[in-house]
Amino acid sequence: GIQVEQSPPDLILQEGANSTLRCNFSDSVNNLQWFHQNPWGQLINLFYIPSGTKQNGRLSATTVATERYSLLYISSSQTTDSGVYFCAVPSIYSGGYNKLIFGAGTRLAVHP
Amino acid sequence: SAVISQKPSRDICQRGTSLTIQCQVDSQVTMMFWYRQQPGQSLTLIATANQGSEATYESGFVIDKFPISRPNLTFSTLTVSNMSPEDSSIYLCSATGLGGNQPQHFGDGTRLSIL
Numbered sequence: 001g002i003q004v005e006q007s008p009p010d011l012i013l014q015e016g017a018n019s020t021l022r023c024n025f026s027d028s029v030n031n032l033q034w035f036h037q038n039p040w041g042q043l044i045n046l047f048y049i050p051s052g053t054k055q056n057g058r059l060s061a062t063t064v065a066t067e068r069y070s071l072l073y074i075s076s077s078q079t080t081d082s083g084v085y086f087c088a089v090p091s092i093y094s095g096g097y098n099k100l101i102f103g104a105g106t107r108l109a110v111h112p
Numbered sequence: 113s114a115v116i117s118q119k120p121s122r123d124i125c126q127r128g129t130s131l132t133i134q135c136q137v138d139s140q141v142t143m144m145f146w147y148r149q150q151p152g153q154s155l156t157l158i159a160t161a162n163q164g165s166e167a168t169y170e171s172g173f174v175i176d177k178f179p180i181s182r183p184n185l186t187f188s189t190l191t192v193s194n195m196s197p198e199d200s201s202i203y204l205c206s207a208t209g210l211g212g213n214q215p216q217h218f219g220d221g222t223r224l225s226i227l
Contacts, residue, residue, distance in 0.1 A: 031213055041202050041221050043155075045113070048215035086154065088216075099145060100206075100216055102155045 002027045002091050006103035013077045013110045021072040021106045023087035030090065032063050033100070034072050037084040046072070046085075077110045084108070114139050118205050118219035125195055125226050132191045133222045135205030140185045142208055145216070146178070149202040158203075161188040195226045 003026040013019055023032070034046040047054050047061040049070065054061050058077075063070040074081055084107050088100040115138040125131055135144065144161040159167040159180055167180035182188040192199055205219040 031215070033215055035218075041149075041223060043204060043218040043221065045215060045217060050213070088155075099157050099160060100155075101157075104154050 002029070002089060002101055004087060004089055004101055004103040006085075006087060006106050008106060009104065011106055011108045013108065015077060015079060015110055015112050017077050017110075018073070018075045019077060019108070021074070021085050021108075023070045023072070023103055025068050025070075025087075025089050027068070029065065029068075032070050033088045034061055034070070035086045035088065036081075037086065037105075039083055043086075074108075077108075079110045079112055082108055082110050113215070114141055114207050114209055114217045116205060116207055116217055116219035118222055120222055121220060122223040123225070125224065127196050127226055129195055130191055130193045131195065131224065132189050133203055133205070135188045135190070135207075135219055137186045137207050139209070142214075144182060144188045145206045146180060146188070146190045147204045147206065147218075149204065149221070151200070155204065158190070161190075192224065195224075197226045200224060200226045 005024045007022045031050040033048050036044045049061045049063045051063050051065045058075045060073045084105040086102050086105045088102045091101045117136045146158040147155040149155045157170050158173045159169040161167050161180050161182040163182045179191045202221045202223050204221040206216045208214045208216050
């Protein structure tokens with residue numbers, strides 16, 4: 001099945017710093033999602049980005065489907081950005097609908 | 113986007129008992145899924161909840177341990193049966209909206225601890 005690899009596994013930042021998180025996937029996909037899991041365990045949708053670039057405030061994401069990777073940019077990081085960032089891609093489900101395969105995540109800690 | 117409510121949000125249970133988790137979506141959705149997240153790990157799909165028929169389980173998960181119901185388009189339950197400490201995890205429900213290539217949205221999860 002499709003493999004999803006995220007890097008780096010852990011990241012420590014000083015508040016105000018910028019960072020780039022990477023997601024590589026082993027096969028062609030028709031969509032990709034980025035999530036943020038906060039310290040309380042809630043999984044928050046950040047981006048649904050099959051290809052191209054999207055921006056939402058201090059966060060932006062770029063997916064290059066032909067090269068099988070996606071990047072999540074965090075600018076001017078804040079302590080509230082701490083948590084785990086997951087990317088997930090669909091694996092074709094026999095019923096014709098996609099189920100998500102998650103990467104192992106990048107654990108981010110932003111210190112004041 | 114769909115709003116997904118799960119309950120309970122957390123529970124502490126004795127080994128050998130069972131717990132049923134409920135998932136309610138505020139709009140009609142096509143697919144509903146149940147995931148498990150063991151401590152410090154990523155999310156793993158348990159099964160796809162099919163409306164009006166038996167759920168489709170992933171490798172390593174069986175119906176006797178994780179029975180699932182989906183009586184209509186907006187509601188599903190997951191039961192964790194005969195629990196042991198190894199079942200201590202966060203269990204999350206997700207759903208996709210009508211139409212093709214829709215993003216998945218997740219509930220807030222149920223944090224389960226087994227003593």
